[in-house]
Amino acid sequence: MARYTGPVCRLCRREGQKLYLKGDKCYTDKCPVSKRNYAPGQHGKGRRVKLSNYGVQLREKQKVRRYYGVSEKQMLKYYHMADKMEGITGENLLKTLELRLDNVAYRLGFASSRAEARQLVNHGHFTVNGRKSDVASHLMSVGDVIEVKQKSKSSEKFKELVENHQGNVKPWLQVDVENLQGKVVSEPSREDIELPIEEHLIVERYSK
Structure with a gap:
């Protein structure tokens, strides 16, 4: 389809x-x-x-x-x-x-919707464990670190994100807003999926 x-x-x-x-x-x-x-x-x-x-x-x-x-x-x-x-x-x-890269980026507050997160991933704005990843369906694992690329951090989009970041991040994730970095600290539980x-x-x- x-x-x-x-x-x-x-x-x-x-x-x-x-x-x-x-x-x-x-x-x-x-x-x-x-x-x-x-x-x-x-x-x-x-x-x-x-x-x-x-x-x-x-x-x-x-x-x-x-x-x-x-x-x-x-x-x-x-x-x-x-x-x-x-x-x-x-x-x-x-x-x-939940462990898809686009969903993790959305859950961390790096995008306003999953569709926007998917677009940002596809355009190569993120790295996973220090390496560029532009595949939205990439499955994250416990311990993986996602970060906005250094070049992208200076864009208006991500500057605005730092200023207006929402703090409702799920407990299975950890976020460093200032450095636009997040980490999968545990597997998501059923209770985390609303x-x-x-x-x-x-x-x-x-x-x-």
């Missing part, structure tokens, strides 16, 4: 909840989900459809895919990885998604 390039607010409305795809706009009164909490399209407002088991599983999967900005092929790959790990497959899946999702439904969907 090709990458979605349309209005991302429609995705939130389709899932019936905020997926925080638009950065700061999601926290304001301008958020379309707050104004029009129904599916987009001509029949979205009046349509009330009872989902089958398959439909419920599909919606949970799509919700997670859109939240992290991954393709179906990537999602399936992460599921197989999670299935081979010790522990609960659904939780392993979410932890794996998205209301029933991951067991995704496992049921893929395990058939």
Whole structure:
């Protein structure tokens, strides 16, 4: 499936909840989900459809895919990885998604949204353990250090980030705002992932 390039607010409305795809706009009164909490399209407002088991599983999967900005092929790959790990497959899946480089950059406050973080990574603004990394899907490990490249630190974008940095960093991460550097200090726990999702439904969907 090709990458979605349309209005991302429609995705939130389709899932019936905020997926925080638009950065700061999601926290304001301008958020379309707050104004029009129904599916987009001509029949979205009046349509009330009872989902089958398959439909419920599909919606949970799509919700997670859109939240992290991954393709179906990537999602399936992460599921197989999670299935081979010790522990609960659904939780392993979410932890794996959390450890993507673009998500870590977003969680550290180096971008206002995952989409922006993905773009910054793709444009080569970050290093991992001192080496340039421009692959958004790169999976971080405990002990890995992510840092904004020295050349990029002087840009207006990152100067503004230092001045307006939000301090809500997850406990599995450590951030040095002044030096635009962050570190993965532990694996993310299920409690660190605030998205209301029933991951067991995704496992049921893929395990058939």
